[in-house]
Amino acid sequence: MDHDRRRRQIAEAVWRLATRGGLETVTLRQVATEAGVLPRQLQYYFGTRDQVLLGALEILNTDAEQRARDRLSALGDPPGARALVRGVLLELLPLDEERRNRHLVYAAYFLRFLTEPTFIAAGRDAAPALENLVGGLLAQAQEDGQIPRDVDTGTEAAFLTAGADGLQASVLLGQRSPEQAVAVIDRQLDRIFAAPSPESGDRGESR
Known part of the structure; x- marks a missing residue:
């Protein structure tokens, strides 16, 4: 699996945990389990717990911007x-x-x-x-x-x-x-x- 796909897999795990119960008590181990990866891979692809959460947020923002562009493009020209x-x-x-x-x-x-x-x-x-x-x-x-x-x-x-x-x-x-x-x-x-x-x-x- 390439680097970007693995980062996205981890980010999506963070998003699922966030929608189910927030992020206040989420641990790296929980994120790793949700993503189906080893805990040490979180550190490899992102770093600390805060960096995992910030990285997941950055990927979410990028997705949101692209989807917004797509919807705006569909409005006409x-x-x-x-x-x-x-x-x-x-x-x-x-x-x-x-x-x-x-x-x-x-x-x-x-x-x-x-x-x-x-x-x-x-x-x-x-x-x-x-x-x-x-x-x-x-x-x-x-x-x-x-x-x-x-x-x-x-x-x-x-x-x-x-x-x-x-x-x-x-x-x-x-x-x-x-x-x-x-x-x-x-x-x-x-x-x-x-x-x-x-x-x-x-x-x-x-x-």
Whole structure:
């Protein structure tokens, strides 16, 4: 088995353990047993326990980015700013088994993101990167006349990404359905991508 396949086999074992019961008490021996490898192989392919967990998280993030690209590519060419923003936000919702499992794994890492120095940077950098992506898409849409000039795209990006995070938790907890969460996202995008008023001088077409 090649190096990358073995690393992925171990990462998937971490993900399964995370979705079944969290990561607080998971040991290297448990990961090795779940992955069907010898404990010393974890050290060979990753290193310490923290490095195993961080490595599994890195592989999960890479998978998530690729799947997001694939779904965004399926939107059409060109998909339009609203569809792109919507697609990015929907990646934050557990709308299918793959995304649900991914977000359960992220939830298992959450306490570590808050309290353990080795993990803090990994948790801290993800949200601003996503917010900046959404903000950039909104700013370009505004420049193209698809969003009124008086909309603060930075504030809206922060609101949308934070709101999607909150919707994610409520869907995972069964407080609302995936369809209800998507409807909330769509309503907010309807508000932002409102037709510019004629007197504003904005160019371009409304959504």
